[in-house]
Amino acid sequence: MRRLIFTTWLVLIGSAGAQSFLYLGPLGTYSDQVAQDVAKTRGWQPTLASSITDVSQQVSAGKAPYGLLPIENSSGGYVAETLTLLAKTPAWRVIGVADLPIDNMLLVNPGTKAEDITTIISHPQPFLQSATYLKTNFPNAQRVEVKSTAAAAEEVAKNGGKTMAAIAAPAAASVYKLDVLAARIQDDKANTTRFLVVQGKELDPASQADRAVVSYLPTRDDLGLGLTQLLAQLRGLGFNITGVASTPSGKLAQERLTIFLAGKSTTVGALQKVMTRTIGQATLIGAYTSEAMKTPQNASNTLQQVCPNVGANATGGTLLAELTACRLDIAFDVAQAKYVSGAAVEDLAREAVVIDNGVKALPNVDEAFIRTYWAAQIEASKVAQRTLLESWTRTGTPKFTNVPDLARDVRPKLDVLTTAISTALADVWARRNCPDQTVPGGTSQARTQLGIQYTTIYQRAVAPTQVACQR
Numbered sequence: 480m481r482r483l484i485f486t487t488w489l490v491l492i493g494s495a496g497a498q499s500f501l502y503l504g505p506l507g508t509y510s511d512q513v514a515q516d517v518a519k520t521r522g523w524q525p526t527l528a529s530s531i532t533d534v535s536q537q538v539s540a541g542k543a544p545y546g547l548l549p550i551e552n553s554s555g556g557y558v559a560e561t562l563t564l565l566a567k568t569p570a571w572r573v574i575g576v577a578d579l580p581i582d583n584m585l586l587v588n589p590g591t592k593a594e595d596i597t598t599i600i601s602h603p604q605p606f607l608q609s610a611t612y613l614k615t616n617f618p619n620a621q622r623v624e625v626k627s628t629a630a631a632a633e634e635v636a637k638n639g640g641k642t643m644a645a646i647a648a649p650a651a652a653s654v655y656k657l658d659v660l661a662a663r664i665q666d667d668k669a670n671t672t673r674f675l676v677v678q679g680k681e682l683d684p685a686s687q688a689d690r691a692v693v694s695y696l697p698t699r700d701d702l703g704l705g706l707t708q709l710l711a712q713l714r715g716l717g718f719n720i721t722g723v724a725s726t727p728s729g730k731l732a733q734e735r736l737t738i739f740l741a742g743k744s745t746t747v748g749a750l751q752k753v754m755t756r757t758i759g760q761a762t763l764i765g766a767y768t769s770e771a772m773k774t775p776q777n778a779s780n781t782l783q784q785v786c787p788n789v790g791a792n793a794t795g796g797t798l799l800a801e802l803t804a805c806r807l808d809i810a811f812d813v814a815q816a817k818y819v820s821g822a823a824v825e826d827l828a829r830e831a832v833v834i835d836n837g838v839k840a841l842p843n844v845d846e847a848f849i850r851t852y853w854a855a856q857i858e859a860s861k862v863a864q865r866t867l868l869e870s871w872t873r874t875g876t877p878k879f880t881n882v883p884d885l886a887r888d889v890r891p892k893l894d895v896l897t898t899a900i901s902t903a904l905a906d907v908w909a910r911r912n913c914p915d916q917t918v919p920g921g922t923s924q925a926r927t928q929l930g931i932q933y934t935t936i937y938q939r940a941v942a943p944t945q946v947a948c949q950r
């Protein structure tokens with residue numbers, strides 16, 4: 480499965496010094512994206528390795544303290560190469576997982592039109608994942624399979640001219656300076672890949688865990704008894720099985736099992752004790768808390784959490800409209816925070832950062848278009864904030880309690896949106912698929928409290944997107 484990300488792809492092995500975090504690239508792949516996110520929150524140095532096995536070997540040998548290994552995809556199943564490593568009871572231990580939503584993008588050289596595309600290049604997996612989209616939109620395009628999505632994006636950048644498109648990760652667009660012709664083209668919009676975060680040293684018996692990974696090799700002909708005993712003891716600690724994978728042990732009729740468990744929080748030491756009390760060979764390969772590796776993206780700030788009104792299947796102009804409305808909804812949180820703190824509505828330094836991030840995210844889209852769009856969003860937010868603040872002041876609304884903090888809680892949400900909006904903007908720009916001017920469906924406190932004014936403010940925010948269609 481998903482060998483697009485995981486096949487042996489020869490890239491340089493980074494210098495594996497202190498706190499380095501090894502992962503299989505190359506740059507611009509899905510694993511690159513998740514490695515950068517996890518490394519950023521933990522203060523680690525993301526370092527490229529040449530294969531999944533190489534990540535395992537280097538971490539086992541103490542050459543790098545941490546590593547990232549893809550383990551499972553929601554529709555493709557377990558990753559065979561990682562399972563084989565787990566089954567060999569490696570010297571490393573699992574200390575967390577990171578989940579990455581897989582969004583397939585159709586990437587082209589700037590200026591390429593959909594009707595001119597004759598060849599689509601990618602790893603075999605995205606072709607399968609995006610089958611419906613490709614059949615509907617590019618029934619006659621020739622398909623070329625390569626080793627990874629990043630290799631596909633690189634090929635388009637180097638030799639693709641204006642007739643080739645790659646299906647690749649969002650990260651590949653900026654690495655290879657390509658435009659997004661269409662975003663989220665996969666049939667299953669909830670497709671997610673899970674990665675294990677591993678460390679080269681033994682688990683700390685005193686630390687807490689509500690997730691565990693056990694490698695179990697039964698004695699010959701005794702799978703039933705040993706396994707029942709192992710699971711009964713784990714159940715006694717409040718742990719249930721969430722997944723089981725079986726891999727060859729090297730002996731006939733003696734499979735090794737990798738068992739994934741979830742349960743109540745307990746100490747790692749208590750879990751380790753179970754292993755010593757089991758018939759057969761049981762090893763605690765991993766123990767961690769479900770919260771351990773949450774990054775801003777996969778914790779409270781996934782797009783779905785930031786923008787519950789955005790439909791899972793929205794694309795093109797519809798998606799941009801929903802994201803634009805979501806950003807305006809968040810002006811309510813900003814206004815609440817400012818009502819409590821007394822901070823000014825306008826913060827020019829922050830505005831510069833927002834616009835700069837928007838411009839940097841899309842090096843190949845018309846800069847004036849991007850700037851106009853972001854200036855309109857900021858203006859809309861300010862109008863909404865001022866309207867709300869005036870109304871609260873006028874009616875003597877008491878200062879809210881428990882409001883989200885602007886810097887810690889609200890601006891990170893806006894930053895998540897900048898990324899999502901940029902992808903949608905590029906899509907709308909490339910396909911000239913502009914949003915409708917009516918307010919998309921959904922409810923929010925901003926909509927309730929601003930009433931009819933919300934519509935006026937929203938329409939001003941979405942208006943600049945029409946430039947994409949009029950050019």
Ligand SMILES: O=C(O)C(=O)C[C@]1(C(=O)O)C=C[C@@H](O)C=C1
Pocket residue numbers: 813824825826827829830833856857858860861885890893
């Ligand atoms: O971050 C803030 O303080 C906001 O009010 C949000 C926002 C924006 O839309 O990004 C709007 C107005 C400010 O001048 C700066 C930024």
